[in-house]
Amino acid sequence: MERRERYLSDFEAKKWIIEIGKRMYAKNFVAANDGNISVRTGPNAIWATPTGVSKGFMTPDMLVKLDLNGKVLSGKNRPSSEIKMHLRVYKENPEARAVVHAHPVVATSYAIAGISLERALSSEAVVLLGKVPVAPYATPGTEEVAESIAPYCRDYNAVLLANHGALTWGRDPQEAYFRMESLEHYALMSLYTGEVLKKVNELSCSQVSNLLEIRERMGIRGGGTPSCRPDELAGGDSAWAEALRTGTAGTDSPRTDGLRMDAPRTDAAREDAGRVAAPRAEAEKQAVIEEIIAKVTEEVLRRLS
Numbered sequence: 001m002e003r004r005e006r007y008l009s010d011f012e013a014k015k016w017i018i019e020i021g022k023r024m025y026a027k028n029f030v031a032a033n034d035g036n037i038s039v040r041t042g043p044n045a046i047w048a049t050p051t052g053v054s055k056g057f058m059t060p061d062m063l064v065k066l067d068l069n070g071k072v073l074s075g076k077n078r079p080s081s082e083i084k085m086h087l088r089v090y091k092e093n094p095e096a097r098a099v100v101h102a103h104p105v106v107a108t109s110y111a112i113a114g115i116s117l118e119r120a121l122s123s124e125a126v127v128l129l130g131k132v133p134v135a136p137y138a139t140p141g142t143e144e145v146a147e148s149i150a151p152y153c154r155d156y157n158a159v160l161l162a163n164h165g166a167l168t169w170g171r172d173p174q175e176a177y178f179r180m181e182s183l184e185h186y187a188l189m190s191l192y193t194g195e196v197l198k199k200v201n202e203l204s205c206s207q208v209s210n211l212l213e214i215r216e217r218m219g220i221r222g223g224g225t226p227s228c229r230p231d232e233l234a235g236g237d238s239a240w241a242e243a244l245r246t247g248t249a250g251t252d253s254p255r256t257d258g259l260r261m262d263a264p265r266t267d268a269a270r271e272d273a274g275r276v277a278a279p280r281a282e283a284e285k286q287a288v289i290e291e292i293i294a295k296v297t298e299e300v301l302r303r304l305s
């Protein structure tokens with residue numbers, strides 16, 4: 001974690017911004033000149049993307065250096081008007097060393113629908129991202145956008161901007177950018193399971209609590225606790241099977257407003273889920289949990305290496 005204990009140099013910051021811009025554009029997270037990226041290089045300094053350029057075609061000389069009040073310190077271009085929300089993240093969360101803003105299609109669709117991403121669907125999403133709330137709409141480029149995201153900057157790793165896009169931050173540029181990738185991935189899984197397959201088997205609460213321990217060991221403080229399936233309804237428990245059969249599964253698990261994906265909705269899906277929920281030995285459950293933990297740990301170590 002040594003890389004997180006120091007500020008990046010101007011050279012490193014600019015290199016990261018250009019690389020992230022290219023990847024963001026190639027992955028269709030932005031169209032035309034959309035999006036912006038910043039990296040903190042000191043207690044009162046950031047490098048940021050300029051206004052009016054495509055993030056896929058930037059060169060280092062286009063970037064702008066600013067202080068945390070938004071005053072330009074060097075660079076020939078004007079900074080993006082959306083830089084206000086970046087500055088707010090750095091002010092609210094001293095741990096943040098990079099901020100990425102984009103309009104990825106699936107995550108932005110959730111933002112447009114006003115649906116937050118809060119369910120424990122996959123181990124990676126729980127560990128690397130956590131819950132993603134929706135901040136109320138504000139006109140892009142205005143101070144209101146900064147106000148709208150302020151309450152989420154410390155307790156979360158990402159936020160959806162209603163009818164606009166997504167914002168992620170991290171302890172270094174790679175973490176901030178990977179969170180944007182993870183967010184779009186999470187949104188896509190949510191869309192497929194909830195709206196296409198119409199079947200969602202959430203992780204159980206004890207599985208989620210194991211994942212949160214891993215997250216804590218990685219020093220990730222934000223992300224909250226995603227909603228999970230109560231353990232008494234987990235795996236082979238007959239109550240869960242019964243709940244699936246009667247179609248009441250999932251209705252008593254903790255949810256927040258805006259979530260509307262329920263457990264299996266069709267008779268066929270319920271039958272299917274009933275089969276999945278066949279009685280399972282305790283040891284077998286433990287093995288599944290351990291396998292998930294091993295997979296997440298391996299992936300996390302790979303990303304950190």
Ligand SMILES: [Zn+2]
Nearest residue numbers: 035082140165
């Ligand atoms: Zn935007």
